[in-house]
Amino acid sequence: MIELQNVSKRYIVGPVTITALDHVSLHIAEGEFVVVLGPSGSGKTTLLNIIGALDVPTEGSVRVNGVELSTTTQAERFKFRRETVSFIFQTFNLFPSLTALENVELGLDISRNGRNGRQTAASILASVGLGDRLSHLPHELSGGEQQRVAIARALATGNPILLADEPTGELDFRTGVQILELLQQQAEAGKTVLVVTHNREISRIADRVIELSSGHIVSDGAPRGGKAPVHALSW
Amino acid sequence: MNTRLYLRWTWRDLRARWLQVVAIAVIIALGTGVYAGLRSVNGWQRRSYDASYALLNMYDLRVRLTEGSYVDANELRAALDELPHAEWITAAEPRLIVPTLVEANDRETPILVPGRIIGVDITGGGPAINRLHLMSGEPFSAQTDPARTAIVEYNFAAYYDLPAQGTIRLSGGHELRRIGAALMPEYFLVIANEIGFMDAAQFAVVVTPLETAQALAEQPGRVNDLLLTLADGADAGQMRAEIEQMIDAHFAGTGITIMAPADDPAHHALYSDLESDDRFFRLIAYLFLAGAAFGAFNLATRIVEAQRRQIGIGMALGMPRVQIALRPLLVGVQIALLGVVFGLLLGQMVGAAMRGLMQDLLPLPVMETPFMARVFLQAAALGVLLPIAATVYPVWRAVRVPPIDAIKSGTLIQKSSRLAALLVNIPLPGRSFTQMPLRNLLRTPRRTLLTLLGIATAITTLITLIGTLDSFLATIDTAEAEFYQNHPERMIVTLNSFYGVTSPRVIAVAERPEVGRVQSGLVLEGELRHSGETIDVALELIDLESDFWRPTVVKGTYPTGQAGILINQKAADLLGVDVGDTLTLWHPQREGLFSIHMAESEVPVSGIHASPLGYLAYMDQSQAALMGLAGVTNVLYVEPAPGATQDEVQYALFHLPGIASVQPVSHFTEVFSDAMELLTGFMAIVAVAVTAMAFLIAFNSTSINVDERAREIATLFAFGLPIRTVLRMTVIENLVVGTLGTLVGIGLGWGLLGWMMRVELGDYMPEVSFTVTLAPLTLLIAVALGALVVALTPLLSLRKLARMNLSATLRVVE
Numbered sequence A: 001m002i003e004l005q006n007v008s009k010r011y012i013v014g015p016v017t018i019t020a021l022d023h024v025s026l027h028i029a030e031g032e033f034v035v036v037l038g039p040s041g042s043g044k045t046t047l048l049n050i051i052g053a054l055d056v057p058t059e060g061s062v063r064v065n066g067v068e069l070s071t072t073t074q075a076e077r078f079k080f081r082r083e084t085v086s087f088i089f090q091t092f093n094l095f096p097s098l099t100a101l102e103n104v105e106l107g108l109d110i111s112r113n114g115r116n117g118r119q120t121a122a123s124i125l126a127s128v129g130l131g132d133r134l135s136h137l138p139h140e141l142s143g144g145e146q147q148r149v150a151i152a153r154a155l156a157t158g159n160p161i162l163l164a165d166e167p168t169g170e171l172d173f174r175t176g177v178q179i180l181e182l183l184q185q186q187a188e189a190g191k192t193v194l195v196v197t198h199n200r201e202i203s204r205i206a207d208r209v210i211e212l213s214s215g216h217i218v219s220d221g222a223p224r225g226g227k228a229p230v231h232a233l234s235w
Numbered sequence B: 001m002n003t004r005l006y007l008r009w010t011w012r013d014l015r016a017r018w019l020q021v022v023a024i025a026v027i028i029a030l031g032t033g034v035y036a037g038l039r040s041v042n043g044w045q046r047r048s049y050d051a052s053y054a055l056l057n058m059y060d061l062r063v064r065l066t067e068g069s070y071v072d073a074n075e076l077r078a079a080l081d082e083l084p085h086a087e088w089i090t091a092a093e094p095r096l097i098v099p100t101l102v103e104a105n106d107r108e109t110p111i112l113v114p115g116r117i118i119g120v121d122i123t124g125g126g127p128a129i130n131r132l133h134l135m136s137g138e139p140f141s142a143q144t145d146p147a148r149t150a151i152v153e154y155n156f157a158a159y160y161d162l163p164a165q166g167t168i169r170l171s172g173g174h175e176l177r178r179i180g181a182a183l184m185p186e187y188f189l190v191i192a193n194e195i196g197f198m199d200a201a202q203f204a205v206v207v208t209p210l211e212t213a214q215a216l217a218e219q220p221g222r223v224n225d226l227l228l229t230l231a232d233g234a235d236a237g238q239m240r241a242e243i244e245q246m247i248d249a250h251f252a253g254t255g256i257t258i259m260a261p262a263d264d265p266a267h268h269a270l271y272s273d274l275e276s277d278d279r280f281f282r283l284i285a286y287l288f289l290a291g292a293a294f295g296a297f298n299l300a301t302r303i304v305e306a307q308r309r310q311i312g313i314g315m316a317l318g319m320p321r322v323q324i325a326l327r328p329l330l331v332g333v334q335i336a337l338l339g340v341v342f343g344l345l346l347g348q349m350v351g352a353a354m355r356g357l358m359q360d361l362l363p364l365p366v367m368e369t370p371f372m373a374r375v376f377l378q379a380a381a382l383g384v385l386l387p388i389a390a391t392v393y394p395v396w397r398a399v400r401v402p403p404i405d406a407i408k409s410g411t412l413i414q415k416s417s418r419l420a421a422l423l424v425n426i427p428l429p430g431r432s433f434t435q436m437p438l439r440n441l442l443r444t445p446r447r448t449l450l451t452l453l454g455i456a457t458a459i460t461t462l463i464t465l466i467g468t469l470d471s472f473l474a475t476i477d478t479a480e481a482e483f484y485q486n487h488p489e490r491m492i493v494t495l496n497s498f499y500g501v502t503s504p505r506v507i508a509v510a511e512r513p514e515v516g517r518v519q520s521g522l523v524l525e526g527e528l529r530h531s532g533e534t535i536d537v538a539l540e541l542i543d544l545e546s547d548f549w550r551p552t553v554v555k556g557t558y559p560t561g562q563a564g565i566l567i568n569q570k571a572a573d574l575l576g577v578d579v580g581d582t583l584t585l586w587h588p589q590r591e592g593l594f595s596i597h598m599a600e601s602e603v604p605v606s607g608i609h610a611s612p613l614g615y616l617a618y619m620d621q622s623q624a625a626l627m628g629l630a631g632v633t634n635v636l637y638v639e640p641a642p643g644a645t646q647d648e649v650q651y652a653l654f655h656l657p658g659i660a661s662v663q664p665v666s667h668f669t670e671v672f673s674d675a676m677e678l679l680t681g682f683m684a685i686v687a688v689a690v691t692a693m694a695f696l697i698a699f700n701s702t703s704i705n706v707d708e709r710a711r712e713i714a715t716l717f718a719f720g721l722p723i724r725t726v727l728r729m730t731v732i733e734n735l736v737v738g739t740l741g742t743l744v745g746i747g748l749g750w751g752l753l754g755w756m757m758r759v760e761l762g763d764y765m766p767e768v769s770f771t772v773t774l775a776p777l778t779l780l781i782a783v784a785l786g787a788l789v790v791a792l793t794p795l796l797s798l799r800k801l802a803r804m805n806l807s808a809t810l811r812v813v814e
């Protein structure tokens, strides 16, 4: 499903070259629930952006769902994002002038699987527990609720891969856990889910933890102490 | 694509910025409205003129004998029949035209004005060329005895509200029966007699049967004017040559002028005004549209910048770029549509108002005022395309940003340019809050520049258009000052012919007790020619050493006692001559008592006079010999005796024989300012509109700024900074940008004004040299709008700031 070989990403800022990713190779299978762990600046967001075709690697090959991303054109990357991946951001990034329902409708619209837009959107929102917040504007929702709308929007696209960058970073423990549960359910339903975090505790619920440090993968495997149920997490 | 979702979305975008959108739409409306309305009027005028001239069968050629020359009508007809191409002439009508005084006593105060008698051939219901369009009364053909009947020119009759029928008295005490009033093609616009200024109130044209005119003028059987119509395909140039030869052969020594309709003063003025009006109106409309386009561009840029992050999210979600671009583009479309709808309504209103004005100011036999679909389509196209074009560029730029940059950068932190980096590092004095306004401006140089340019656009348009009005008024003042000098009571008395300066008629004027000073002069029609250019002038020969009145010389010297001419700067520029150069003067020359022909003389340019009117030219009285007019006069400058009024002088002199007109010199500036009245009135309306527009643009640029900073301001509030401090900061910030924008605007406006007065109005009114100036009030308005209004605009958002939903503003990342 996701296949990286020798992927590097370097930024040249003036005289300094920053290596955000350094010869990273990895393979993620369909339906896996993967947590990417690492300290700040270790290259987690960079990795996610490259998998999501928001960014291109400086070298190496990235194949996602059969598409070689290191050699695509802009237009192909747009199409790829529209059809293959869905982003969930730390800062939610909802459209402020659209209601919860409309933000989700937009997700349906973008991937063009919205025959019955309103009803489908409403049922997706209900599935993330927001059935009674349909006509709220983003600023009328709490952070956790906004993030659930963002997840609903990502689900609405029907894309097989969910990419979440610090989805709980802005949320309290209880809310964060609810969000994680939602994402875990998606993985169980067959989606491939990548969650980025610098919080080790979160990684305990994953099938697999990839740990980054200074652009290198320093460990890859089941979480230490085995996979824990969501309710067993403690911050 | 979910169209309904999109429409809802953009509708919300629009509502959030409705004030700015409406403001720009109004500016577009002003532009398209002015364009559609004024250009429609222009089209109506052209159609109406064409139809009117066709209806009344305007001549193809007119042969005018030099003043004071006459020929026998039958001999003239016979000579015409012998022309090599006599068959080209489809009709020929000789006329007799003589100056007269006209007195009508239908009203309480008698009307006594100069005018002319036109004797026409009325056989067979004539005249057949230059027909009369009867507006009231009866035609000649309805009279059992048409002798000693007259039809007066309609504009004169209408001005004095004369009843359809009555009597009329002419010079020499002759009384005619007035049977009606009619429009005539040569007098659709009553202008220009020999002195250059006359209007309907001051000039009466009286049409009589030819025999009646001959009797009144004591010229039995003789005529001095001839109208011809030519067959299709006739060679007018050839015809002219044949007529000239014929006159030479049959009427040796008689000077003639051959005119085409384009040489007719009214015809020429009407049609050439159309073209220059059109250009001028278009220019004004374009200025408005340019302001509007810039406003739209500014707004679109700001909207796109504000939505930058949202655009990035859209990209991350894989939204097609066209779809992303659509949202900000739709704002442009909405502005355009709203603007055009307002504009076309405004255009209709302008048209309706002007239609009424047109009928009042210039009655014509045929008025054609259809809906000018083409002009309206053009206006609509301009109004729609301009704002859309203005939105396309910033939107296109925004969707080309790599998505990763678009998401990363916050709303306001633009990719910092090198300039911004440089500017941010400039050390500034003061504490952080005092520095902040300047820092804010420097941190985002692009935004600052856009705001500055927005204000500058507004001020440029304002300065250019109001400056035009200022310059008109200043030019009128200059003309007035030159006419008045130290003798504002001066009056100009024109005589109906040439008289010896010591003849009884001239002496009689000086001897009237109401008359104080008298000075005699000559006013002659002529032309200045140099290197292929010609200018019609009213040449005045006066005593250039007089301490009563003489033109002011601004360059060069008075040619006292010697050959030399004073012309105005504009005339010098048009002819390409300067002081010391020699030009060719085409002027009347008298031979014997009755025959006057035109002759050419080389005359040096001695100096430039101060009047803005280019058709005024002066020579010393001593040069009259050149014209064969030594010792004679046809114009007297008089001043009322101490204790006498101008009215008394006017009344006393009217009753003397040989007087053609008596006018206070103030009348000439009145006529001049009347001629500009339409323009000044129109410009006054434009001035109001442009002030409104300047306000809208300035307000818009600023309020976008304040809106854009809502989040930043909310953050400052969140840190506990009082509203007062935040406001003060924004006010200072705006004052700085506003002042800079105003200065730039005044500079650009001054340049554009100079260009407009020189190039555009130079063509519009070639005979006038305009004084380019800006009134202090105009500068004050510019500063008030550009600096003060802009500085104070944040205060308008005080309520908005005070009621700002802090948590909502800070909660959402836009």
Ligand SMILES: Nc1ncnc2c1ncn2[C@@H]1O[C@H](COP(=O)(O)OP(=O)(O)OP(=O)(O)O)[C@@H](O)[C@H]1O
Residues within 6 Å of the ligand: A011, A012, A013, A018, A019, A020, A038, A039, A040, A041, A042, A043, A044, A045, A046, A047, A198
């Ligand atoms: N556009 C850029 N130009 C230069 N350097 C960059 C750029 N983007 C990221 N970097 C650098 O690349 C490295 C990795 O960045 P990345 O955003 O992937 O880190 P991260 O692991 O997501 O950190 P965090 O947990 O703080 O979000 C960092 O050292 C960062 O400074």
Ligand SMILES: [Mg+2]
Residues within 6 Å of the ligand: A044, A045, A046, A165
């Ligand atoms: Mg990160």
